[in-house]
Amino acid sequence: MPDSTPLSTMKVFHLPGAWGLPTVSPFCLKLDAWLRMTGIQHESRTVATPFAGPKSKAPWIQIDGTKLGDSTFIIAYLTERFGIDPDEELTAEQRGMAVAIQRLIDENLYWTMVHDRWVHEGNWRTFRDVVLGGLPLPQRRLLGPIARRGVKKQLSGHGMGCHSAEEVAMIGQRDVAALAAILGPKPWFFGGQPTSTDAVVYAQLINIWHPPLESEVKRAIGEQPNLVGFLDRFKARFYP
Ligand SMILES: N[C@@H](CCC(=O)N[C@@H](CS)C(=O)NCC(=O)O)C(=O)O
Structure with missing residues (x-):
């Protein structure tokens, strides 16, 4: 069931940006772009290395005291949790x-x-x-x-x-x-x-x-x- 709890507590961890890009990691930028597309509330945090992530890779999120890694798994989780899906019309x-x-x-x-x-x-x-x-x-x-x-x-x-x-x-x-x-x-x-x-x-x-x-x-x-x-x-x- 979609959850409408405000997400001021969700933190999104991504690698640093450069040259005007918010992050030089395509996986981190994928998640950032998807979050912009869906408008899901979050706090964005920049980290120097990916090693604090649950898979030692960036990005990851922290929500309800739990860390979740992998851009694709994160997107699938957020889609389900918030019931916001930019792909809902696809065949x-x-x-x-x-x-x-x-x-x-x-x-x-x-x-x-x-x-x-x-x-x-x-x-x-x-x-x-x-x-x-x-x-x-x-x-x-x-x-x-x-x-x-x-x-x-x-x-x-x-x-x-x-x-x-x-x-x-x-x-x-x-x-x-x-x-x-x-x-x-x-x-x-x-x-x-x-x-x-x-x-x-x-x-x-x-x-x-x-x-x-x-x-x-x-x-x-x-x-x-x-x-x-x-x-x-x-x-x-x-x-x-
Ligand atoms: N399948 C993962 C891939 C994430 C990934 O490879 N991130 C890179 C940054 S672009 C990383 O953290 N690499 C560090 C490493 O492999 O040590 C996802 O979709 O999030």
Whole structure:
């Protein structure tokens, strides 16, 4: 049953922002965008690292004395608890497509971005001060190389880290082309109204498109006017 208790007590923890983005984590931004879309009340807290989260990943929420991690689980929980669902009008086919798009973003395109931020030497020099920017300088110097080694291990475990930079670019370009084809001339991914899928796509694409980092995937987004228009539209509506 939906609960109408005011949610002044719900705290949302996300990684720091930079370059005008509220957070440089696509998963944190997905949740933030979804919360803006639904208008659910909360307090937003910035944390320097994800380690206090229940899964040692960001974002997480704290509600009724309990911590809940994972952007998708959090969104499912809040949808149920507050009975506010931007996807309620979707058909079964559209719901299937929403899952497929989310998997493309969260499980594949995300890792091309991680590769571009953490492996590319020039990008890393810019990004390390942002991603560890919440820590004092001595800690940042010490933790930078350790964190980078850890993320490279994650990339290898996923498989994206086994590819050359050219291959990663090809993988990301293909995802971007697929998203552009699915969006087509529509204003939002499922037509005339924004849904959770738009928050998922926005959070990931803007994190590739906006930061001043070198990336072939960023170039690929620039070659798709409908995606660039979508990013502008989402920003104007939810981050004016
Ligand atoms: N499936 C999770 C993924 C969250 C995630 O990977 N967050 C990243 C930040 S973008 C993180 O906390 N990484 C830290 C780590 O893996 O050590 C979600 O949807 O929330």
